Amino acid sequence: MPGTPTPSASSRAGRPRPGHTRRVLAVIVLTAAVVTAVLSLTLGRGTPTGGTTAPATVSEPEAQKPANPELLALARRDTSDPLALGSPDAPVVLIEYSDFQCPFCGRFARETKPALVRDYVDKGILRIEWRNFPVFGAESDQAARAGWAAGQQDRFWQFHDEAYSEPRRRNAGDFGEDELLAMARKAGVEDLARFEKDMASDAAHQAVTRDSDEGYRIGVTSTPAFLINGRPVLGAQPTDVFTDVIDEAAEQARQQEDGDE
Template sequence: MLKYGKSIYTMLLSIPLIVGCQPANDEKIESELAALRQEVKDLKVQVESINSDIELAKENAAKAAKPKFRTLPDQKDFDGNGTIPSMGDDNATIAIIEFSDYQCPYCKRFTDNTFAKIKQNYVDSGKVKYLTRDFPLGFHPQAKGAAIAANCSFKQGEYWPMRHALFSNMRNLNTALYQKTASDLKLDIEKFSACLEDPQMAENVENDIALASTLGIRGTPSFVVGRIENGQLVGAQLVVGAQDYRVFSALFDDLLKTPK
């Protein structure tokens, strides 16, 4: 396109020079104009082709950005029989299970930007029960220890404040931070320290990892969303990534409208 533009510009400059510096030559001028008209036509074709490519690129980008849901089998014992962290009304219609990693920047982004809106509009209103499980990735060396610290805090009723502290300090995850936060939260430090070393706590995290793998989860954050019916999660959908609040809102609203 630049080649055509430069050529047209050159020809436009040359036409007045031909007219002003030598006797009129109608045939030559007409030939120059015909060539110019042809280049303009060719340029229009190029522009139309480029515009078509741009529209196709936009369409492909929109398809890539659209969240992909995957239907899952009904999830029995989805809440670990009350043994995993949760918030919300036990009589809620919808449940969402977050699989997270405390060193995952996308998990932090979700927590900082989307989680609060879900809590305010769906959890606090009694529509949705929010549950969490751990999926520390192998290349995040501190994530598993942080998950254990959060679950030890859960045992003393302070899971959510510890979770907030861990994400807020995700670059400094270590035992000293866990102990300090536990102290700030007025936890029983002796019990908390013993819990950090309890092999069962590490096994619990491994069980979450195994469950995530069976669900086809490969990264964080990932979410399982479905309707609660007879103690099971039915119509479950797997949502991958730190999606915008509107994605979750639309999914919740669709599930809430679905007749039992």
């Protein structure tokens, strides 16, 4: 959107990269493979040591392209998924690949997610499906497993909101075991002994790995990264970027449903 400021996204590259200039989502490459398609979501050239990159945005022409069926199929719509928010039958699904240590993921959680829940999720238009995509090391992985463990007691989103309730230091102990236990307690997780056991379990590791593998397979390299009915939105963009894409996706879903009748 011309004239709209765009925030940065976090990636595996570790030092901040310059530039507040608006960038366009430069590459969306869909390559046919034997079983799966690969989407290359490019935020610019990352550095080899880990940190932030300048943002990419959804250009107007890109937003008008039909959603790719391979990417649409990533929406699980599992009614028993505790890491999902909203009706499984919602016409629009936003898939979020995030890291609890990512400052821009926190920005999305605090500034944009509440508006999306109020205006779309609560009205049955949008479903949000979380994918753990830990890219900043051991504490990121531990936090991801803690979120999954909270979800086993139906408190994932409460844990999510607590973890992102304020900016936290990266790899400085803010996501240590004691700190995660305190977050779980504040999030209303009742059985903390079970929480700790679940957090350390193979099932938690496998769930986080499944999400990460899915992201890497389609070319996600930075957090936060989103798919909205198969269309990529990269970085903690202003809220109106998300609402524009959601509105368009909902309208296209409605037209398709009318055409099928």
